[in-house]
Amino acid sequence: MQSYEFITNLIPPLKLTDKCSMALAWMEEIRIAVLPVVQKGEFLGFVRDEIIMDLNNPDLTMGEIELDGVNCKVFSDQHVYEVLRVGAEFESNIVAVTDREGTYLGVVTMEDSLTAFADSLSIQTKGSVLVLSMHMTDYSLAEIARIVETENTKILSSIISSDPFDSSKIKLTLKLDQPELRYIKATLERFGYKIIDHYQEESGVSSEEDRIGNLLRFLDI
Structure with a gap:
């Protein structure tokens, strides 16, 4: 039940040189409102679609806008419960995962964490x-x-x-x-x-x- 077990490969990280237009295109493609920004293995924070929309400049790069949620992260060996706690604290649907040296490994979604936690609690x-x-x-x-x-x-x-x-x-x-x-x-x-x-409960649940x-x-x- 450690956080690294639930990292999703469906949410790619952006680089500081990536433009807002690219970020919006990725968000639309994978149907998500937030993406992580990573540079040289370091998690720098999240960019949200509402931030990009407010700036209204598709040519701006991630390095030119203010990111949020820089501390919205957990270590890979922490329990999935910590993902839920951090996600709730930052009101974020995804949480970044790093190793103990700070190297970015990926993100875990709150939905996956809730499902895992539900399973663990029977x-x-x-x-x-x-x-x-x-x-x-x-x-x-x-x-x-x-x-x-x-x-x-x-x-x-x-x-x-x-x-x-x-x-x-x-x-x-x-x-x-x-x-x-x-x-x-x-x-x-x-x-x-x-x-x-x-x-x-009158019957078991499966979905x-x-x-x-x-x-x-x-x-x-």
């Missing part, structure tokens, strides 16, 4: 999602797993985030391998856990779009 597996609220001092995944397993259910993955309704608490989102939640909810509540949300959609719901985005 989002495509038939089951259900349960959301609990608790104080951090009360959090013990081992204890919660023990309770869940008494109902013949396994926790496939979990995510901790801040509780939007109470800043002093955390929100624990669990992906379970069983679609039926009635008895699991009752058991957790009997042990004093507060359930703030849930959803049950990439469905996996990404389920991931976004799982992450509560």
Whole structure:
């Protein structure tokens, strides 16, 4: 699940000497609104179609315009989760990948990262999602797993985030391998856990779009 595994060969880098007209032609051909700019193996940033449109000068080169997202990059050995974090931070659909020496290796798209992350969290597996609220001092995944397993259910993955309704608490989102939640909810509540949300999946999903959609719901985005 390292970022270099998801580098796409479909998005070519531009050089500083390439003109805006060439950049727009490439963007139109591969149907993307942003391209990386690289010179002698160094990632210099991204150029976006809106920047080129605003300049309205097709003869300008990449070296003559202001690039953005110079820090929108990850190292090749970092987890794909870091791609998602950096992409969200810079509001970019693609993230550059370099080695530890700074040499440009390519880009990873957010779509590919989301799909990979969804697969890693077993989002495509038939089951259900349960959301609990608790104080951090009360959090013990081992204890919660023990309770869940008494109902013949396994926790496939979990995510901790801040509780939007109470800043002093955390929100624990669990992906379970069983679609039926009635008895699991009752058991957790009997042990004093507060359930703030849930959803049950009636059937497995197979398409990439469905996996990404389920991931976004799982992450509560």
